[in-house]
Amino acid sequence: MTESTSAPTYFIRTFGCQMNEHDSERMAGMLEAEGYERVDSAEAATVVVFNTCCIRENADNRLYGNLGHIKPLRDADPDKRIVVGGCLAQKDKDLIQRRAPYVDVVLGTHNLASLPRLLAESKKGPSFEILEQTEVFPSALPSRRESWWHAWVSISIGCNNSCTFCIVPAVRGVEVSRRMGDIIDEVQRLVSEGVVEVTLLGQNVNSYGRDLDGTPMFSRLLWALDEVPGLERVRFTSPHPKDFKQDTVDAMAGAGVVCEHIHLPVQSGSSDVLKRMKRAYTRDKYLQKIAMIRTAIPDVAITTDIIVGFPGETEKDFQETLDLVEYVGYDAAYTFQYSPRPMTEAADLPDQLPKEVVQERFERLVELQDRISIERNLGMEGKTFSVIVEGVSRKDAGRLTGRTRTNKLIHFPDDGATPGSFRKVRVLSAHRNHLDGELMDGGVDRAHRSPMGLPLLASSGPGCSC
């Protein structure tokens, strides 16, 4: 029987991207440092945090729906606290105060570190604070990670680009890079705690360090991470095609710790649309980057983001997107229907498209990408890969789920491996979003890093590296 404690409790609901997941882990870390214990529901928690996102349509409806649900509980319990943080809070502090006056704390993207102080101050009344500049780099805060073997590591915050559909610069501010020594120190500490894989986070990782050194330092960071003993895998998100250069490809190909997967958002295959998006590259320039990557890392997995129905997108523009998708052969694509977002330039552009046109194009794109994803996965059948175990499969309790270095999800028989351990798995069958496989040579994989950028164990024949 669990002993009941009188410790205060917390529950965090996270919306949006990996940066928000990272920030939620920091908020959890700060709360636990203050003596709070985590619970699994907003109903049971003393402090309920909504870490919000404002990228997608309806983000605000979802927030106010959640707040409306929690209001009666707040009314019934004077000690309960409701906190709203993240991008929507940064953008809409006053609106939140008007629409949900029972919210106790609002904090923005630049002052996560203020959470304990704002909570303490909320005993006297609502405590709202939004800053325009980051006071403490969030990665310097305590963390309560969701996984013991994987960690998000923020290398920069903010963005100096001005993509016309994007609200991030308005809510996350200008780009600020973290000192490389601090990043390496954090990764070394994480590895000493058992972490084997890190994902580097930044709005535009390729420009990392420009504000520190006058020139991007991202490739230098990758090489430096390759020297960290015990670190097995490095991933990063997201690079911007305009800043993605040969030095990063060289680091990806040469540093064995860097995984053979790149998420390179294209957004559109039409140079005209890209120009209106202010993406600062053309279709041809993007394809040159793809060629550069594939030449250096032939077995790389490439994924992307695509927006369908940007203002003024013609059928010809859209066909160019379909052609590009077919030509590149993405392993997967995150596809979005354009919707105007407040505080973005694109919201005021002429020629906003009817919803049914956007929907019809979206369906054609999804159908195409689904076919290509299956084809790419079929190419993995019969090959053996080094896999990190993530846990028991959600669909089949007798199987485990893991990920290849190319970020493919794979299910295989449960041999009792714990999350974070490595297995050798041969792909038996391919599906759109996952693979099914079998354990090879007793399963245990003792050589995890990729030698010279080549996917480890890419062939199941003799000579594999274990």
Ligand code: SF4
């Ligand atoms: S690069 Fe463009 S899409 Fe990405 S965060 Fe910056 S402005 Fe937004």
